[in-house]
Amino acid sequence: MKKLMNEAGSVVEDALRGMAAAHPSLRVEGGVVYRAEAKRGRVALVSGGGSGHEPLHAGFVGFGMLDAACPGEIFTSPTPDPIVAATIGTDGGAGVLHIVKNYTGDVLNFELAGEMVEGVEVASVLVDDDVAVLDSLYTAGRRGTGATVFVEKIAGALAEEGAPLAEVARVAADVDARSRSFGVALTSCTTPAAGKPTFDLPGDQVELGIGIHGEPGRSRVRLAGARELAEIAVEAVHGDLPFQDDLLVMVNGMGGTPLIELYGVFAEVEAFVRGKGARVARSLVGNYVTSLDMQGFSLSVCRADDELLRLWDAPVSTPGLRWGR
Amino acid sequence: MKKLMNEAGSVVEDALRGMAAAHPSLRVEGGVVYRAEAKRGRVALVSGGGSGHEPLHAGFVGFGMLDAACPGEIFTSPTPDPIVAATIGTDGGAGVLHIVKNYTGDVLNFELAGEMVEGVEVASVLVDDDVAVLDSLYTAGRRGTGATVFVEKIAGALAEEGAPLAEVARVAADVDARSRSFGVALTSCTTPAAGKPTFDLPGDQVELGIGIHGEPGRSRVRLAGARELAEIAVEAVHGDLPFQDDLLVMVNGMGGTPLIELYGVFAEVEAFVRGKGARVARSLVGNYVTSLDMQGFSLSVCRADDELLRLWDAPVSTPGLRWGR
Numbered sequence A, B: 001m002k003k004l005m006n007e008a009g010s011v012v013e014d015a016l017r018g019m020a021a022a023h024p025s026l027r028v029e030g031g032v033v034y035r036a037e038a039k040r041g042r043v044a045l046v047s048g049g050g051s052g053h054e055p056l057h058a059g060f061v062g063f064g065m066l067d068a069a070c071p072g073e074i075f076t077s078p079t080p081d082p083i084v085a086a087t088i089g090t091d092g093g094a095g096v097l098h099i100v101k102n103y104t105g106d107v108l109n110f111e112l113a114g115e116m117v118e119g120v121e122v123a124s125v126l127v128d129d130d131v132a133v134l135d136s137l138y139t140a141g142r143r144g145t146g147a148t149v150f151v152e153k154i155a156g157a158l159a160e161e162g163a164p165l166a167e168v169a170r171v172a173a174d175v176d177a178r179s180r181s182f183g184v185a186l187t188s189c190t191t192p193a194a195g196k197p198t199f200d201l202p203g204d205q206v207e208l209g210i211g212i213h214g215e216p217g218r219s220r221v222r223l224a225g226a227r228e229l230a231e232i233a234v235e236a237v238h239g240d241l242p243f244q245d246d247l248l249v250m251v252n253g254m255g256g257t258p259l260i261e262l263y264g265v266f267a268e269v270e271a272f273v274r275g276k277g278a279r280v281a282r283s284l285v286g287n288y289v290t291s292l293d294m295q296g297f298s299l300s301v302c303r304a305d306d307e308l309l310r311l312w313d314a315p316v317s318t319p320g321l322r323w324g325r
Helices: A009-020 A079-091 A104-116 A146-158 A165-178 A226-240 A257-275 A306-313 B010-022 B078-091 B104-116 B147-160 B165-177 B228-240 B259-275 B306-313
Strands: A026-029 A033-034 A044-051 A068-074 A096-101 A122-127 A177-187 A205-207 A220-224 A244-252 A279-286 A296-303 B026-029 B032-035 B044-051 B068-074 B094-103 B121-125 B179-185 B207-208 B219-222 B246-253 B279-286 B296-303
Touching: A009 A026, A009 A033, A009 A044, A009 A068, A009 A122, A009 B259, A009 B279, A026 A257, A026 B032, A033 A079, A033 B121, A044 A079, A044 A104, A044 A146, A044 B165, A068 A079, A068 A279, A079 B026, A096 A104, A096 A146, A096 A205, A104 A122, A104 B259, A122 A146, A122 A165, A122 A205, A146 A165, A146 A177, A146 A244, A146 A279, A146 A306, A165 A306, A165 B306, A205 A226, A220 B068, A220 B121, A226 A257, A226 A296, A244 A257, A244 A306, A244 B026, A257 A296, A279 B104, A296 B165, B010 B044, B026 B147, B032 B078, B044 B078, B044 B104, B044 B207, B068 B078, B094 B147, B094 B165, B104 B121, B121 B246, B147 B165, B147 B179, B147 B246, B147 B296, B147 B306, B165 B179, B165 B306, B179 B228, B207 B228, B228 B259, B228 B296, B246 B306, B259 B279, B259 B296, B279 B306
Parallel strands: A044 A068, A044 A096, A096 A122, A244 A279, B044 B068, B044 B094, B094 B121, B246 B279
Antiparallel strands: A026 A033, A033 A068, A177 A205, A177 A296, A205 A220, A244 A296, B026 B032, B032 B068, B179 B207, B179 B296, B207 B219, B246 B296
């Protein structure tokens, strides 16, 4: 294993030091990443989960998106304590929305944290967009993956406009309900602690429906071309929730895949979407929800409407996503 | 070799299709990437070079940065023809600046293109920031690497303000003169055409001073921690042009390295910079000048002044770099 790190046990801590040093807009305290300048009087958004998916979640803290992120150790849920601190620390009197990816540990610890907090109105939205498998290694029900970016961006825009907690929670859940994802792995990821690939994948095979922690997908097939792999992902997503009108589409890199390859995949995805009579209204191509050094991509699609597109287009200023400001 | 591609020969073409589909702000014509909406009456910036370094260069086309990029095939200079087309196509009457990384093929073809263009005032700036080696596999003199981002961003801001060609060229050359870079590879890159790693690097070694096409560096050493590797890069850069006052610092991923590791490296770099009595005034951490799927990082440092920081902070809106707009 070759990694740029000091020791396996300090990877997350070292990265948080780096984030704080690189981004004056962020403040790191007690292992929680906050906006340096909090805005009071509006709903706050808190997310979190295991590390190793950067820029998710800490890279999405900032204007128009999250107020705080609670990173756990690599692929490990944060404990309730930092979630409690983040919830209390970001509440501006209008309540806090927890955005939780559907993994058993995350769900449990956010739930516990919500019960431990006193005097803060807390709502929660579960992200469970991955159509690959029902129930998985760390999950009851569908896994939460790429749609988290859609939920955090759109709910963040709404919170920034001053919408009340119930409304922000409702729209966040609606975005999740409209979103589906599917991932394809060319290689396994390697966690710093294990020091060897999480799973074995022969040199001529790909894993379809991979999870972002290397959880097994649906099947393995012979390595195919970008067009064929894009079609498999498109059909998996479209087959679960048929494309319609305007779509938000993300072709996301798993961490070790060059951008030039992701654009090649996006070209195929866009053509398939058109072929189904729908339209890519907005898109992201790049590394947003990664799995350490895994090679591969995931496709996430959200059936948007005018209001969701308006919120998507609203200014955002975070290390991982920035426009209009 | 596992890559997301249709065939080795169509990787660049497929990616350009994807870029055009993903970014309405771009227009691809004759293999050249242009801003969809050209602004007339100001200096235009044209860059280019071999593909495989994404987002460089095409991902830096847009407001506040390049007017056009000419991507060659993977690690292969563009021919003079598209450079001629880009130069004529972007000239708004105030002339065109060619930003050229110092590789023999790039230098030759941009020079030829400059001679072939009639009726357009053309100036040229050479980027040669890599302190690792003097003369290399494809280069006489120092290689041009990470500082290209500094040059393109700062010259782009100046052009946007309406500065004349001579002034934009002077400042671009000044940014290059103030900038130094050094790269470290954990693994080789693999080009689609070759299908196997460009060079062999044993599992317990790293290559210091790597080039962005896998050209040999200074030496190989045993794989060390992030702190030690950061120190080697810092000392190489600082030893060539001592740090002073305010610095622009980029910790750049080579394509296959997770963001969490790059932040860890940045934390160490920032501490070493402080230790030398200088200050990281602005920073970038992420994939900006990549080498396909190579794992590793490069450090680029520019000794900035107030005027350069002002131009750095000016709004920019490209797929690869965006803020303030």
